[in-house]
Amino acid sequence: MFHHIERELRSAIAAYVRAEFDASAIITTEQPKQPSFGELALPVAFQLARQLKRPPRAIAEQLRSGMPRVAGISALEIAGNGYLNVRFDRGWYGRALVDQPAGAWIQGRPGKTIVEHTNINPNKAAHIGHLRNAILGDTFVRMLRAAGETVEVQNYIDNTGVQVADVVVGFHFLQKRTPAEVAALAAEARFDYYCWDLYARISSYYGDHPEAKQWRHQTLHSIEAGEGDLAELGHIVADAIVDCHLATMLRLGIEYDVLPRESEILHLRFWATAFELLKERQAIYLETEGKNSGCWVMRGSAFSTDTENPDDKVIVRSNGTVTYVGKDIAYQLWKFGLLGKDFHYRLLKSYPDGHPVWISAIEARGEAPRFGAGARVYNVIDSRQSYLQDVVVAGLRAVGFQNAAENSTHFSYEMVALSPRTCVELGLELSEEDRKKSHVEVSGRKGLGVKADDLIDKLIATALVEVDSRHPEAPAEERRQVATRIATGALRYFMLKFTRNSVIAFDFQEALSFEGETGPFVQYSAVRARNIIRKLEERGGVMPDFAAVLTEEAMARQLRSEDFWQLLLAVSKADSAIERAVLSGEPAHLAKYAFQLAQSFNSFYHEYAVLAEEDPERRAFLLWLTDYFRSQLERTLGILGIEVPEYM
């Protein structure tokens, strides 16, 4: 509704300015600095002042007196030296919300939006850095869907890369295990933890025995050829770890639609097709001299911002093998349906909620939906890979797919590092240098990091202590479920509260906190609203007929209270908050909104006893406001992927 009035007002003013001043201005609306100034502020007179060479105050005065009426607006006021402040008709506004609580503004862009996230190497347990990626990606997906878009969630699996190969080397060459033995191990719990340690071991082994890298090359070769024990081990490891990752992410409510795998990209020769295309369109050329002699390269000028003498990027090595970026270009072409090839698919599994997840396959099995061929693609990848993402987009452009290039977005985010204090807690030895830093980078090779499942377990345990002390009478299983929701809410909120380009220095003490700006704070507020309604029913009461009791006049009476009005206004801005977060691509904005909303309600909750209210109209109003708040906060939390526990 807020949104609606805002839009109506903007177009009314734009039309008036065109007619009366013969000028065009981009009408922007702002939130007034103080609530007492009204609901919206328009700096339009300042913009026009320059064009018209007239003082802003005079322009504002003309706008104020001449403007046609806009429904829902009761007054325009001039403030400062030319601000036009807008006051809403409170009774009208409140009533409109009773009639239509949720906005009908939703209309997504046409076509399918592809969001690729998670993309963890399937060779070891997921860590907190991966959590940031998956939570950001998943929340962005929920935001887009809330904005009415059709979204496909992809999670790319590099099951043939060096990282998988290294773990295979560990099993085969260091431990001398057969595929059958590894398969047995993979069936046991926490295989991903086992591989975490093994990967760190083999990485350090390479350091001491450089000649052992020969094993890696041999393994990579076997995996690519798809033959022999080493290839079989590769499949066993990668498949089992993918299962672990899916399970970890499901704990946070994160699901995928399709898992395209590198093994199928190789087998179905995606690269060969892309290579022909790149050559044909002259996006790459065969270098005949200099350091890149014998390689197929992309001109540096195609992607680099260094205008002096940008380095060319090798796409195909002089030995004929393709680089990572080359494969990525082929994959990105597929995402837009521009490669002229597709995967086959098989159903990997169905989630408990019934949602199916498909995985790429060499032969078709089952009737899969049409994957890929998106109108837009968002790649959720950390900012360290921005250079490579630029090359991929330049590749699309060079091939002539301007449109695809423009619709490719690197949804980047900064890394998650560890606070020095947390490193100490983890028993890691820090150098003098590290100790002074504000954060220390995680390293999979060194096994340095916080595993996702460990963190979730720790959060649940911490939450359970609180739940147990508050609700000792509740069944143990139920308490555990409540603690789980609190824990995952805390974790998701923690990862979302920072804007994307801020480095997170992960700190246990901070992440395990349930007070202040945290997920549980917001959940608690929703629980309180629910409690009011539940208590009402427990006492034999029923919800009043809001449509009958809360007439426009009644609303106007109740909303004379500044406290009620401000809360109502804040709640009614959910749509605006969602839209703003989608437009800015910043889930943190929505998280912040949820927090502020919770704050407003908590203060209201403290001040006013809803059920004890004796005046029937006022009581009905308070109940309606409480329920309206509850529904809008729950909707917002749902988009953040945060569930509300039954009690706290």
Added chain:
RNA sequence: GCGCCCGUAGCUCAGCCGGAUAGAGCGACUGGCUUCGAACCAGUAGGCCGGGGGUUCGAGUCCCUCCGGGCGCGCCA
């Protein structure tokens, strides 16, 4: 060397397309539990928005420059 990001309260961070007196959480200090359960609320202290130039009626926000920090820049993935 080149490129990208960051620098705002003691700490961690917000600050929407440039707009009115720069905000929140934590920490510190004062108060508030007779249950719609305090995982909360009310209040106090705390800021040269890294420095310096510029553009503008107006700059935390845009431009230039310097300082400090992070991350990239391979015929690795």
